[in-house]
Amino acid sequence: MRLTHKYLICTLLCILISAILTLIGIVLPLQRTEADTLDYIVNNRIRTMDVFFKNTTRNLSAKAVEYGYWDDLIVGLEAHNISWIQDNITEYLFHSPFNIDMVYLTSDIYNYHEFYGDESLQNQLKNMDLFQQTLKTGEPVSSFMLFGQELYIVTISPVTNNDGSLGTKGFLILGRKVDDEVLAPLMDYIGNGASIQFIPNDITYEHHHTVKDHRYISYLYPIRGFKDSIIAFYDVNINVDYFISLKYLLFRNISLISLLSVVFCSYVVYRVIKKLSFQFEQSVNAIQNIANGNYSQQMEEQGVYELQILAKSINKLSSNIHHKTFQMRENYLRTIETLSTALEVKDPYTRGHSQRVAKYSVAIASALSLKDIDSIEAAALMHDIGKIGIPEYILNKNGKLSPEELQIVREHPEKGYRILDIIEDFQEIKYMIRYHHEWYNGNGYPRGLSAESIPMGARIIAIADAFDAMTSHRSYRSALAVEQAIAEINNMAGIQFDPALVDIFNQVVHDMVQELPSSNTAASDI
Structure with a gap:
């Protein structure tokens, strides 16, 4: 078998093996990294929910502080000016476009209590630990609270003058029900096709996700109330069909590209080898023509047909090249010496x-x-x-x-x-x-x-x-x-x-x- 034929076969086998190894090298990492990718998606959505609820709570707390720290409110409480308080704080906040579902203003010092919202919640508010925490720190406190089957974000601010130097004279409580309207912006952040289901039941929490129907991943997002205790969950389902589709699309495209590459490279190699074979024989003929000048070098005349011819030609070529090179070097040195001598004479x-x-x-x-x-x-x-x-x-x-x-x-x-x-x-x-x-x-x-x-x-x-x-x-x-x-x-x-x-x-x-x-x-x- 000629060298060119062996080279062609070996090259084609190498291309085919490389294509197979490429597919294996892509498929295996895809399988190994799929779980990591889904974990990344879940963790990313959890961070998104953390930021959303933190911003929602911060906005509600800012409203409570804005109206709780108010010199005019102290004056209104001292004068027991119910009409002014309702027009500017309690009733106003409840009917305002701020999405506030509960307003509770209470002050034992000024003997004032007023509540707007679900009446069934009023008694529960009176026994909240948040009062003690706010009274102790003198700072507003916010927390998630579960009232029956409904989740609220509750923030309580001390009632005092503008700079807080007067001390706590009462409490202003604002509550926002976490309903579909509140969660609507969050759904946009999480992604299309996502769904959230509220679970108020006490279940065992484990931070993990599960895959449903190869299209959705589901995870539990814990809701933490006062003192960081878990009071409820959100069961979140995210559509990852795009990721699964992308994985299969990637595998299909890579397989197709690999197949086309094998076919194309095989054709190119065939054409190149065919051309090289012709050029190789021409090179051998050229070397044989040069060999007529009595150049010589001794090489082992073994191996495939083409190499045997090449070895014979080079054996004839290199010997005379060495001789000619030696003569040229001698002539070169003599020329230098002659020129130097000529200059010294002058x-x-x-x-x-x-x-x-x-x-x-x-x-x-x-x-x-x-x-x-x-x-x-x-x-x-x-x-x-x-x-x-x-x-x-x-x-x-x-x-x-x-x-x-x-x-x-x-x-x-x-x-x-x-x-x-x-x-x-x-x-x-x-x-x-x-x-x-x-x-x-x-x-x-x-x-x-x-x-x-x-x-x-x-x-x-x-x-x-x-x-x-x-x-x-x-x-x-x-x-x-x-x-x-x-x-x-x-x-x-x-x-x-x-x-x-x-x-x-x-x-x-x-x-x-x-x-x-x-x-x-x-x-x-x-």
Whole structure:
């Protein structure tokens, strides 16, 4: 069986297995997380009910405080002004649009008692523990209360003056029956299709939910009265049909997508394999044609048909590649040596300068663990190769150069670039030579490059070149001491030189100059 056929079969099997595992990986988490999701829904609705009843109770309590803490009410009680009290508090609150179903104003001090609401509740109100709690704290108290089969939210506020400094002179009780009208906004918050049933019976409470008909989840919401005791429940049913439908819809869509993906991927793989098989055979034929050039490499000629052909071809190819590579390397080194020798013959001052610059550049590049150290070394050896095109009377002139002569000398990086541009082997290093006189701040030449736009090798050679020039004798001055040269390099960090490379230079400079002669002779590097 051919390799392409084996690859096709294995790929199709992998696609099919991946699709099956994908379905399993989706279905199992869906099953495991369904209960957690339903729990989340229930807990979310419970928090919604908590907030709703808390806000409803807070609103009722605010009304009780608003009318209980009132200087005018104290005046009305003292004067026993029943008409004013009814018009402004008791009867007014009972008939107001505030959904208040019970109003009870009582004051033993002023001998005033008035009740509006279901008369059967009046006697129960007189014995409420809330009176004692309010009297004890001097603050309004609210609680759920069960009167027969009906649930009320009851809030009791002390009757006193506006700032409460007078003390408790009576009590104002407001009650709101928790009926369908009160619960209507809550139903909107819980969701469409939800239902609530009030259960006043004393049952065992457990916080859990049950699923009914795979469409509804049911849970008990406890109603807590005075002292946090449970006095009733709401049986809440939430429609989760959308969640169940979503789960099955998700499973169906994923199954369909997986099936279509398997079919599509199988077709694509078939077409790709068919094409690759043809290209593979063409590649083998091409390698066999290259093999006619006596290239060779020894590989184990085993395996499937295609690999056997490939192995035979590569065995013929690699041997000659190795030989050719060795010859190219030798020619490359000879070319560098020839060019360096040609420059030294023309400009005696460069003798030894290029070798030292190469040494310093290699040390800096090695400290950076760069991969192209060989290229940087070659570029450093030939960084002044462009001076071959500079007239000898300028190169060998004693004293400083004129502006016109200086401009000619500054053409040597570009001349070096052009010399190397025609040699394929020097493509990696020609830009290092072209830009080794660029400054980090952009004030260099020939192109005014700056910072990272200057090749790394050029930035390294710039430091090594300047250091060797400063520590070598020039026609118009003696060599600087090593420490003076190091200080000057550091002064120019961020200006002429890359500051990060200057830091590396400082770390390796003393090792670099251990073999430095006491007196160097180098060209006046510009």
